[in-house]
Amino acid sequence: SHIRQAVDAGARRIGHGVDLPYEDDADGLLQRMRRQQVAVEINLTSNDVILGVKGPAHPLAMYLRAGVPVVLSTDDAGVSRADMTHEYQRAMQEQGIDYPTLKQLARNGLTYSFLPGTSLWDADGNAAQACATALQRETDDAACRAFRQGSEKARLQWQLETDLVQYER
Known part of the structure; x- marks a missing residue:
């Protein structure tokens, strides 16, 4: 009931x-979270070390199957001695997360952050109209630059997309 109350x-x-x-009615709650775009922070190392929840007992797969926005995080890096690289590695090895899903988790980290500004992505994962062509062509243009100029969130999201393109080449 804690999640539902929140x-x-x-x-x-x-x-x-x-x-x-x-x-109660976990499936209904998942659908509501998906519809309302309520993100869930997944702290794999912390959940294991502090709560003893890991592997197939962890609900990460349930959230992903339901389409709930998921964000990987470290929770308390000083206690768990884990950084984001470790969390992504654990997601792959322990939870069987594939590369496209890891990419979406990275995008979600910025989309659902508390950074100021409009997101580069809408709730369905489509690019903002001002940047759709630039993203599709993997080039920058004046309309997208103007859009990003007014949004710290969009600037960081653009940088992530640029980094992903470079990584995948």
Whole structure:
């Protein structure tokens, strides 16, 4: 009921979210989270070390199957001694997350962040109209530059996309 209470209270991000399987009508809650674009922070190392939840017992796959926005995070890097690289590695090795999903998790980290400004992406994952052509062609243009100029979030998202293109070449 903790997750549902947070969603009922208007939370836009849920921390941990490991109690999902114990929620009343978990499937209904997942669908609501998807519709309302309520992101869940997944802290694989912390969930393992502090809560003992890992591997197939972790609800990450449930969130992904339901289309709930998921964000990987470290929670308390000083205690768990884990950085984001470790979390992505763990997502791949322990949870079987593939590269396209890892890419989406990285995008979600910025989309659902508390950075100011309009997102480069809409709730369906489509690019903002001002940048759609530039992203498709992997080139920059004046319209997209103007859009990004007014949004710290969009600037960082653009940088991530640029980095991903470079990495994938």
